[in-house]
Amino acid sequence: MKKMGLIMFLFLLLFALSGCGNDKGNSIRKKIQVSKNVSMITVKGNGTAVYSETEKRLIDREIILEETEDIEVIIKAIENSTSHSGPMTSEGENFNLVFTNEDNTSETIHLWLYSDRASRIQKAMDEGVIQILNKEDAQNISKILSEKLL
Structure with a gap:
C-alpha cells in the first residue's frame, strides 16, 4: 500500500513539474497577436528601397497601408x-x-518574405516567438507590397 502511495505521489509530482517549463519553451507556444484596432501599417525595410538615378544610390521608402482590406490581409496572415x-x-x-x-x-513585427521558401514573422521585442506564414498569405502580402511600390 505504501508503494502504491509513493508511486502515485511520484506520478503527480512529475505531472506537476512537466507543466512548468522554462520561459523559452513557453514562448514558443505563444502566438503573435496584433490589435483589432489597427488604423495603419507602415512597411519599412530592404524590400522598399528604390534606385535613384539622380542620387545614384538606393533610397529607402516607406509604404503606408491605410485601406481596411490591405490591413485585414496582413492581420489574417x-x-x-x-x-x-x-x-x-x-x-x-x-x-x-x-x-x-x-x-x-504601435508595435513592430519583423517580416521575412520569400517566394521560394517559407516566409516568417517575429515580434520585434520577443525573439522567442517565430511563426511561419502559409504560402497563400505570403503571396497576398507580396502582391499588396508590389502594387504599392509601383
Missing part, C-alpha cells in the same frame, strides 16, 4: 501563421511592419 521551433537563418528581415492603432500606440 498573422492569425493563420503557425508556430515554429526549429533552427532559422540568421539573415535580417526584409521588412518591418509597424502597426499603429487608433489610440496611436
Whole structure:
C-alpha cells in the first residue's frame, strides 16, 4: 500500500513539474497577436528601397497601408501563421511592419518574405516567438507590397 502511495505521489509530482517549463519553451507556444484596432501599417525595410538615378544610390521608402482590406490581409496572415521551433537563418528581415492603432500606440513585427521558401514573422521585442506564414498569405502580402511600390 505504501508503494502504491509513493508511486502515485511520484506520478503527480512529475505531472506537476512537466507543466512548468522554462520561459523559452513557453514562448514558443505563444502566438503573435496584433490589435483589432489597427488604423495603419507602415512597411519599412530592404524590400522598399528604390534606385535613384539622380542620387545614384538606393533610397529607402516607406509604404503606408491605410485601406481596411490591405490591413485585414496582413492581420489574417498573422492569425493563420503557425508556430515554429526549429533552427532559422540568421539573415535580417526584409521588412518591418509597424502597426499603429487608433489610440496611436504601435508595435513592430519583423517580416521575412520569400517566394521560394517559407516566409516568417517575429515580434520585434520577443525573439522567442517565430511563426511561419502559409504560402497563400505570403503571396497576398507580396502582391499588396508590389502594387504599392509601383
